[in-house]
Amino acid sequence: MTDTYTSNALRLLQVADDFRAGLSGEFSAVHGISVNEFLMLLHLERSASNRLSRVELAKRMHVSASTITRMAAPMEKIGLVDRETDQRDARLVFVVATDAGREKLSEALATFSKRAGYLFEDRLENQEVDQFASMLRRLIAGTGDTLA
Amino acid sequence: MTDTYTSNALRLLQVADDFRAGLSGEFSAVHGISVNEFLMLLHLERSASNRLSRVELAKRMHVSASTITRMAAPMEKIGLVDRETDQRDARLVFVVATDAGREKLSEALATFSKRAGYLFEDRLENQEVDQFASMLRRLIAGTGDTLA
DNA sequence: GCAATACGCTTGCATATGCAATTATATAGC
């Protein structure tokens, strides 16, 4: 009934949901941002020119463009991101992280790494951690994402 | 800056988000249910007595109890689940899958498995699939979940 | 037994998000 592929996909969702749920609580309490706001800042930092258009962010984050518009508004208000326009294409409105945004990302990333440690250490051998990384890279390949 | 634990956690979230996003579209279009409704039906089927209280479902699905109450209402209306009360504890309201609910789960599970195949085949060697399963099992251990 | 506390569920309110329509701008075909 449930082959290994299916079991793996179910477990993948479970592990990810569990990790995200724990992260969500600590992010909200300690850093005052949501997991998605953290991921937006991370996508910005990992992008070539430190800025991304709304549709590009939407694609990378698996959310709609309207969600990006609505996420960016309060983040602009508290100074985590700013908006820039394109010289050539007046339709584009880039989201760009401010210094405060990068600082916030840095703090949140420390929390993220701490929890990543809780997740993996004592559960996987050192060698397995690298194998796991190799496999995840291949599972991501082709989706266009390049966060990690 | 980003150690292997951190990279792995980021990739884990990305792969899971990507898989869930694709699944969401096909579930909605083909089966008329959401991924969370699918997972609720799956939790029910995998439970010992084919039924679970709202708080127990909430814990296993990483959502609030109120979400379970609000998810169950329309599912009762379309006949996928039913409600049962406990003889000893009048506070408990169990969610139990109907025949139609189990049938819907079976159909959706076929779609899920198909997509799980797309995700893993041609990306991992057969031996790696089993290693991946072993590692995911250990990452889940302790969270109380037992879906896969 | 009774009062205090804990637990399960539901509901009001606030927030988050997707889809479709709208507007503004670019690009393609001619």
Place this chain on the structure above:
DNA sequence: GCTATATAATTGCATATGCAAGCGTATTGC
């Protein structure tokens, strides 16, 4: 150059979800 089409962003509306309060039921301490 002009028109038709495509793309980016925003906004209205509907749905989904969490938190805290409220209500009913169990359990605990005495």
